[in-house]
Amino acid sequence: MGFPTSVADEVLVRCGRHCCICGEFVGSKIELHHIIQVADGGDNSVDNCIPLCFNCHAEVKSYNPRHPKGRMYTPAELKGHRDKCYKKYGFSDNMTKMDVDETDETIFTSKKSDIAVAWGYVEQDKLCPLLPGTLVLIAGYTESRKSTYVQHVANWNIKQGHRAYL
Ligand SMILES: [Zn+2]
Known part of the structure; x- marks a missing residue:
């Protein structure tokens, strides 16, 4: 099961359809990644979602713990990238409070x-x-x-x- 439309709409507005890792504007070439996979108990919430471009999504999913190569993207790191991206495009991590200077x-x-x-x-x-x-x-x-x-x-x-x- 994927993310519901309401979650997709919200996160895509928050990132302005920019990939949350490389920062590229990718328009429709964007995918929603589960930070904690559903199979590992992750849910379809806004908090467990990070919008990524095709390349970065493949990159994030490519890490194989049985054959470690390079450094994996941890859930905390992904949330960090995502929150930085959301902040850049106008929203802080709390939707009820606009970013104020x-x-x-x-x-x-x-x-x-x-x-x-x-x-x-x-x-x-x-x-x-x-x-x-x-x-x-x-x-x-x-x-x-x-x-x-x-x-x-x-x-x-x-x-x-x-x-x-x-
Ligand atoms: Zn990317």
Whole structure:
């Protein structure tokens, strides 16, 4: 069984269809490799996946422990290559938090670190906690009070001693 489409879509966006080892943009000539093989208990998760070009995929799979030649690609090394590649093309290893530079980090870091940022709506905070640095997209029809809602969230956070930028 291969990776489900949802996993494939996510990892291919994250690497921008670049091979995570050699860094080449390879378009459709890309394959998804299981870092831990399914036969060895690996799953079809994003974490166990690394997008590779045909050459690098063949290279990674070619190591034969019964006849060692050169150095094998370890799971930790593969994840390292992959995370470096994802970072280069816009995402850190945590999809919920966009890569932010130091300036953004300063903006989003709360003044009082003991109080977490939140929506300020009890039910919503339970369902969907708001974390510092999270990029949130508020969508809705015209006149559906998107701006008012965002202002309420900002007001609540300002009252808690956080900085808010609209
Ligand atoms: Zn490659």
